[in-house]
Amino acid sequence: MIEYSAEIVKRLKILRKLDFPPAGPNWVRFIFDDVRPTAKAILSFAKGQPAFGYQPGYRAIKDRLELGIGLDAAIKVAASKGAPAGRVQNKQLVEAFFDYDETRRYSSSNPIEFEKEFFRVSRDVLVPVAPLSIIREKGKFVPLFVCGWANNPLRLLQRRLLMTVYEDAFFSLTDYQASPGEVLFFPQSEARKQEEANENCREIELWRRGDYDLLSKAELSDCVEIFALAREQARSILQSEIDELRNRMKAENAVDEVGPSLEDLFHKK
Numbered sequence: 001m002i003e004y005s006a007e008i009v010k011r012l013k014i015l016r017k018l019d020f021p022p023a024g025p026n027w028v029r030f031i032f033d034d035v036r037p038t039a040k041a042i043l044s045f046a047k048g049q050p051a052f053g054y055q056p057g058y059r060a061i062k063d064r065l066e067l068g069i070g071l072d073a074a075i076k077v078a079a080s081k082g083a084p085a086g087r088v089q090n091k092q093l094v095e096a097f098f099d100y101d102e103t104r105r106y107s108s109s110n111p112i113e114f115e116k117e118f119f120r121v122s123r124d125v126l127v128p129v130a131p132l133s134i135i136r137e138k139g140k141f142v143p144l145f146v147c148g149w150a151n152n153p154l155r156l157l158q159r160r161l162l163m164t165v166y167e168d169a170f171f172s173l174t175d176y177q178a179s180p181g182e183v184l185f186f187p188q189s190e191a192r193k194q195e196e197a198n199e200n201c202r203e204i205e206l207w208r209r210g211d212y213d214l215l216s217k218a219e220l221s222d223c224v225e226i227f228a229l230a231r232e233q234a235r236s237i238l239q240s241e242i243d244e245l246r247n248r249m250k251a252e253n254a255v256d257e258v259g260p261s262l263e264d265l266f267h268k269k
Helices: 004-017 024-028 035-047 055-067 071-080 084-104 156-171 190-195 217-251 260-264
Strands: 117-120 126-129 133-137 140-147 182-185 205-208
Touching: 004 035, 004 217, 024 126, 024 156, 035 217, 055 071, 055 084, 055 133, 055 140, 071 084, 117 156, 126 156, 140 156, 156 182, 156 217
Parallel strands: 140 182
Antiparallel strands: 117 126, 133 140, 182 205
């Protein structure tokens, strides 16, 4: 027998998730130029449960940038926490960063404290925006955004949107208007996959400010409108699933353990 109450609560939690978008790269990842694929991507994100995250790897890279730790120590940091399923990916991310840093040689002195910022999608929907670290080089602040994906699926529109989000939420602040910010990806290289079987085949993909044209106000408005419409479409689909579960519960004379008071807990105030 289906545990109707549990299934309803699960979908109520997913509905709640729609009101809290993920950070910049993950948010732009499900913004397309049409409502239907955007709604599908939003639903997939909301219903999904990733097997692991890259927080351990980010922590290790941040310690290199701000404390100057070496590769061995960084790998230990990356392996100390997080899901076992992500240990290899986090290790490879850290190794790829250190490979790149052999030539880039980031400063590890005087890291800058900063607050998380937000890109405002609407009055009540905010996308979190924050670099992994901000360092000081040649008298300028350098915000460093790092994304650990093993593959970078972002299309041109999404890349431009991400840089526009960073510009709007972070680089527009007085302290960073003249900053040469960097966005670092470390996707797997198909060429290196073939050349180096069973080896770490991640390599740097570096974006700098100015590498992508920012979206115009009209283009940005279109993206926001598509997201808003797609989110409502996703919400409608989830609500229909909840209603269907309630109808089946009623038809089978099952006890509804999800009353109005409990359901209200999952609605944004």
